[in-house]
Amino acid sequence: MLFKTYLAAGALASGAMAGTMKKTHRCGAPPMTDERRELNQQFSIEEAEALMNGAFSAEVKADIPVSVYLHSVSAKQSTLLSDETLRKQMDVLTKDFTGSGFKLTLANTTKTVNAAWAGGSNEMAMKKKLRQGNYRDLNLYFLDNLPGLLGFCYFPTNAPKGSDDFYRDGCVNAANSVPGGKPPFDLGKTAVHESGHWFGLEHTFEGGCDEPGDGVADTPAQESSTSGCPVGRDSCPNQPGLDPIHNYMDYSDDACYEEFTAGQKTRMMSYWTKYRAGK
Numbered sequence: 378m379l380f381k382t383y384l385a386a387g388a389l390a391s392g393a394m395a396g397t398m399k400k401t402h403r404c405g406a407p408p409m410t411d412e413r414r415e416l417n418q419q420f421s422i423e424e425a426e427a428l429m430n431g432a433f434s435a436e437v438k439a440d441i442p443v444s445v446y447l448h449s450v451s452a453k454q455s456t457l458l459s460d461e462t463l464r465k466q467m468d469v470l471t472k473d474f475t476g477s478g479f480k481l482t483l484a485n486t487t488k489t490v491n492a493a494w495a496g497g498s499n500e501m502a503m504k505k506k507l508r509q510g511n512y513r514d515l516n517l518y519f520l521d522n523l524p525g526l527l528g529f530c531y532f533p534t535n536a537p538k539g540s541d542d543f544y545r546d547g548c549v550n551a552a553n554s555v556p557g558g559k560p561p562f563d564l565g566k567t568a569v570h571e572s573g574h575w576f577g578l579e580h581t582f583e584g585g586c587d588e589p590g591d592g593v594a595d596t597p598a599q600e601s602s603t604s605g606c607p608v609g610r611d612s613c614p615n616q617p618g619l620d621p622i623h624n625y626m627d628y629s630d631d632a633c634y635e636e637f638t639a640g641q642k643t644r645m646m647s648y649w650t651k652y653r654a655g656k
Contacts, residue, residue: 401551403567403602403628405529406574409583409592413532417579417592420647424640441649444484444514445470448507449552451521452492458519458552460486465556466519469565470572473625473634477642479576479649485509496522497549504544512536512656513649515575516547517568523551527567530574533652548575561605564631573626577648578641581626586613595640596621606633 409417447467449458458466467483474481487507494503497520508516530548537543553559554567579591582599590598597618603610606629610620621627623635637645 561630602628
């Protein structure tokens with residue numbers, strides 16, 4: 378049921394851009410809620426004040442360790458992700474989050490044969506069985522038959538240990554989105570995108586051309602998600618800047634992804650401090 382809700386949310390979120398996606402929706406994260414919008418506005422005020430007071434620089438300098446648990450779930454033993462593939466996926470995560478303020482390191486991997494779970498059914502049962510670590514630890518699930526999506530993830534919230542929100546936490550990814558998977562999403566960047574949601578980031582095209590957009594000041598306004606890697610795209614010509622097609626929180630092809638902005642790095646730290654630090 379949880380997965381079906383996310384699939385529906387993803388379809389609604391991308392309905393206005395039908396035809397811009399390549400058969401499979403990149404992400405099932407739902408549009409910004411009023412609660413998240415208000416929280417992002419509050420973070421924006423606090424971050425601006427901290428920057429003015431010299432509490433931190435525009436570029437996050439911290440190096441907070443984050444333990445990562447990778448879970449391969451397949452209908453058959455023969456189609457489980459190999460240790461080498463999981464290592465390559467972890468290498469991508471570590472590299473792409475370098476300089477973000479967080480150091481992602483592999484804590485453990487699991488491999489599970491379960492046809493229902495591999496197809497996106499019984500999400501909570503799967504996570505209650507497989508989830509490891511605390512709320513500050515990132516669990517990534519790679520399903521070999523995830524229908525209609527490359528991935529989805531849950532945003533940070535107040536989640537006491539043992540609660541449904543605690544177990545639900547983490548990101549679900551299509552197994553064919555790992556390095557060596559199915560082009561053009563075959564460089565392991567889906568897990569980076571979804572992990573961005575886990576750290577609290579919205580899609581760069583959230584809100585379209587209207588303020589406050591995704592709630593981060595240094596991501597240019599963007600009318601809709603990107604398909605491919607259209608250099609020079611400017612879907613909001615009356616707003617400053619070109620579309621952030623190289624940003625991990627857009628929907629570009631894997632080869633197009635390059636960056637989180639300084640503002641996004643600060644926002645991840647704000648969410649971390651409020652919801653995950655010490656938990």
